[in-house]
Amino acid sequence: QVQLVESGGGLVQAGGSLRLSCAGSGRTFSRVVMGWFRQAPGKEREFVAAISWIGAGTYYADSVKGRFTISRDNAKNTMYLQMNSLKPEATAVYYCAARNSGLPELRITTRDYNNWGQGTQVTVSS
Numbered sequence: 001q002v003q004l005v006e007s008g009g010g011l012v013q014a015g016g017s018l019r020l021s022c023a024g025s026g027r028t029f030s031r032v033v034m035g036w037f038r039q040a041p042g043k044e045r046e047f048v049a050a051i052s053w054i055g056a057g058t059y060y061a062d063s064v065k066g067r068f069t070i071s072r073d074n075a076k077n078t079m080y081l082q083m084n085s086l087k088p089e090a091t092a093v094y095y096c097a098a099r100n101s102g103l104p105e106l107r108i109t110t111r112d113y114n115n116w117g118q119g120t121q122v123t124v125s126s
Contacts, residue, residue: 002026002098002115009120014088016124020081022096022117030054030074033099033106035113036081038092038122045095047108049081059106064090086124093119 008020022034035050049060049070058070064083072079079096097113099105107113 002029002032002101004096004098004115004117006094006096006117006120009094009122011123011125012086014086014124014126016086017082017084018086018122020083020094020096020120020122022079022081024077024079024098026077028101029077031101033103034070034072034079035097035099035107036070036079037095037097037110037113038090039095039119040089040092043092045110047110048094050106050108051079052106053104057106059108061108083122086122088124088126090122090124092122094122095119 003025005023036048037045039045051058051070055072067085069082096117098115100114
């Protein structure tokens with residue numbers, strides 16, 4: 001099982017940038033598909049992006065494609081989400097998540113991820 005801790009959230013003006021980090025523990029980090037999700041007040045948690053074991057494969061929600069970039073550094077057991085051209089509708093708590101070790105498919109639903117961080121708040125002011 002992978003334990004996850006997010007950091008890097010904060011307050012930013014519309015059009016600005018933030019980089020979120022997700023530090024993972026465990027020897028199987030490099031064999032875990034990782035993802036970012038977000039949850040705005042009163043809304044369901046939604047998929048943002050996912051990345052394969054070694055980072056060769058990525059997948060994005062249409063709402064963030066071209067503005068957000070997911071990446072990972074397995075030597076540091078860390079995943080990142082670079083967010084550019086932020087919009088007020090991006091305001092949410094952002095969660096990193098991991099699938100069980102050994103499952104290679106990129107997934108976009110919360111039920112496919114078994115390990116979750118505590119979340120980090122991102123607020124984009126207009």
